[in-house]
Amino acid sequence: MSDEPRAGSTPAHVDGDAAIIRGEEPPSARVPLSRERVVDAAVVFIDEHGLPGLSMRRLGAILGVEAMSLYRYVPGREQLLDAVVERIVDEMAADPDVIDRPEHGWQDFLQRLAHGIRRVALRHPNAFPLVASRPAEAPWLRPPLRSLRWVEAFLVGLGDEGFGDDAVAEAYRAFTSFLLGHLLLEVASLGADLGPLDVVEEDVDSSLAPYPAVRRLKPALRQDHSAMEFEESLENLLQRMALIKDER
Amino acid sequence: MSDEPRAGSTPAHVDGDAAIIRGEEPPSARVPLSRERVVDAAVVFIDEHGLPGLSMRRLGAILGVEAMSLYRYVPGREQLLDAVVERIVDEMAADPDVIDRPEHGWQDFLQRLAHGIRRVALRHPNAFPLVASRPAEAPWLRPPLRSLRWVEAFLVGLGDEGFGDDAVAEAYRAFTSFLLGHLLLEVASLGADLGPLDVVEEDVDSSLAPYPAVRRLKPALRQDHSAMEFEESLENLLQRMALIKDER
DNA sequence: ACCTGAACACCGTTCAAGT
């Protein structure tokens, strides 16, 4: 059922001995571990196996090391998860379609930011709930933007485009809550599709007997219109923001 | 720092012996445990101490019983959490302001439903993230409605009010994603406020040096306009739904 | 400098046994 991650998938010990005998650094294997490698491995693990299976001991095994070694690079499991969130959110910095500040108006700027974070979410469906629900360091670091870098970009960007302070703050709250709701549900529906297949379709149908409307509309409810509805809701949000901008 | 829940807060053993000697059931204590009592205790624990501290062993201790006894009433920890979600969502059934089907139009109906679920969220800020992110049993059971009962009510209600099948489905998706985004963020901001106070305000201020806009707008970002913005976004959503209704 | 062994205090869960 669940394929366990096997230890030693990074064969650190294969040619390590020869290098040690020669007293040199090995060619490329046996890189001595680093915070970055630890966090990367955690992200890969969550992407592939989901969050529940991630333990310090397993992660160590994957990296060819005992669990205790990880504490050299990360203060603990909680902070590791925080680092995972940070790593994922910062992927947006490498997205060429996301820009730091408005170049063609604030609507284009926010369109790019929204689509950038959506791409991140869809790349990491198993990890995104972490981005959504990990307790934020400060009340103004609202998911799913979360990082000071992007919050700053948002605030400066809209300020430069003529939003007043209160309008910027209100726009920020509306923007984040739209993204969070939409993306969390889109990502959840991804996971639900390839979920446990131990329930046959007929069983579902019969257990739905007391709920005829759900049963009848099941095909319509199953339909995935995420992409379209994201565009439309975003468009609507931007229109509301235009009103916010011109208040007072 | 963390006040541990003490065992025996239900003093089941106090007058239990006398009753046993008389061969009768004790007056009111020593109720023999039940699924409902277990789930209730879990809800209370999460409300008071948060999810991370909840373990089968601790919950058993609170109920005056060994952890293994709980498995008579609940298949396991995961299913216990599912039951917690169900219990919380079903609180809405007892809310006199929430109605089963439209009596004064679909807008009034949805207003009541939305405010009902918001009250639930605000009553259980520590448990609501569970409602939001526990994997749903089926893709059409979208959080935060989640229960067949409420989904059915939504579908029937809007159908009766003249929404076509596709319009109902689209409205359902829009309604849930609005609720999820808004309420998750509102509830998170509640938790963040009384969060760890080990960071002094000045420290935050100085670490914010590279992010002048965040620093400058911090007061505005900290402001809580949740209630007002909930009303306004809901109003906007209902207007969009009116358009969805009249499509085609 | 980097990793490990052994240990501690916890988990969820099982099963045969107690009353």
Add this chain to the structure above:
DNA sequence: ACCTGAACACCGTTCAAGT
């Protein structure tokens, strides 16, 4: 019928010790 003791296989985390 209901609960427990003992056990199993796991956790996160610490610290002194190894190389």
